[in-house]
Amino acid sequence: LGTLYIVATPIGNLADISQRALDILASVDVIACEDTRHTKKLMSAFSISNKTLSLHDHNERQKQDYVASLLQEGKNIALVSDAGTPLISDPGFHLVRHCRSLGLKVSPVPGACAAISALSVAGLPTDRFSFEGFLPSKSGARKTVLQSLEHEVRTMVFYDAPRRAIDTVKDIVETLGGNRYVVIARELTKTFETIYSDMAENLLTWLEQDPNQLKGEMVLIIEGYKADVNEISPQAIATLKLLLAEMK
Numbered sequence: 001l002g003t004l005y006i007v008a009t010p011i012g013n014l015a016d017i018s019q020r021a022l023d024i025l026a027s028v029d030v031i032a033c034e035d036t037r038h039t040k041k042l043m044s045a046f047s048i049s050n051k052t053l054s055l056h057d058h059n060e061r062q063k064q065d066y067v068a069s070l071l072q073e074g075k076n077i078a079l080v081s082d083a084g085t086p087l088i089s090d091p092g093f094h095l096v097r098h099c100r101s102l103g104l105k106v107s108p109v110p111g112a113c114a115a116i117s118a119l120s121v122a123g124l125p126t127d128r129f130s131f132e133g134f135l136p137s138k139s140g141a142r143k144t145v146l147q148s149l150e151h152e153v154r155t156m157v158f159y160d161a162p163r164r165a166i167d168t169v170k171d172i173v174e175t176l177g178g179n180r181y182v183v184i185a186r187e188l189t190k191t192f193e194t195i196y197s198d199m200a201e202n203l204l205t206w207l208e209q210d211p212n213q214l215k216g217e218m219v220l221i222i223e224g225y226k227a228d229v230n231e232i233s234p235q236a237i238a239t240l241k242l243l244l245a246e247m248k
């Protein structure tokens with residue numbers, strides 16, 4: 001039986017590809033790519049010529065049987081996405097689940113991931129964190145998501161488009177408060193890499209003053225909820241309500 005390798009590729013700086021990723025991309029029987037044209041550029045940068053097949057969000061379920069049949073024939077396959085680690089806000093989940101359910105071997109080839117890279121430089125607690133994927137693009141839905149995370153104590157990691165950064169940070173101010181600490185990690189590993197952190201209301205001013213910050217790709221990290229020492233916790237309020245009911 002063959003192996004399905006889940007291969008991480010760079011998120012900007014090509015030198016971040018691992019030697020093992022290069023060896024596997026060069027030696028597998030076929031590379032399943034989110035976008036074959038995109039991956040061919042990466043391959044040509046490293047003089048790798050190999051067969052590719054396309055596997056993206058819209059054909060993943062149709063292709064999974066075919067990929068599994070190749071593995072069953074003993075072929076080795078690499079799965080890559082356009083950038084970073086496949087499956088992390090990228091295609092591959094259905095394929096991996098299918099292959100594992102058939103008892104086929106799935107093996108990770110670790111490397112870059114924007115969420116983890118951003119977290120590693122954010123300066124916020126990392127002992128526990130919550131990856132929240134992409135924030136909705138519409139303000140109403142975005143505020144609903146943020147509101148639902150109001151009391152989340154873990155550090156929260158989001159993917160978002162910088163062109164929406166001002167609107168997103170406005171929504172953060174509105175739902176979580178202007179003094180919530182937020183980190184923007186933009187263009188990581190690329191020429192205009194910027195890591196900026198401040199309270200949401202100050203971050204808004206900074207973004208509004210510099211249109212360059214609205215370009216490229218970004219990860220947004222929000223500090224977890226810290227109970228105000230003067231604030232009565234929701235549990236204490238519930239207990240007080242019970243006591244009050246008993247006293248009536």
Ligand code: SAM
Nearest residue numbers: 011084085088113114159160187188217218219
């Ligand atoms: N699988 C990828 C990973 O492991 O990070 C993520 C794919 S997701 C479709 C793309 C999002 O990742 C972008 O919209 C952005 O939020 C984030 N991202 C990717 N590259 C980045 C970079 N160089 N700097 C900051 N954020 C990046």
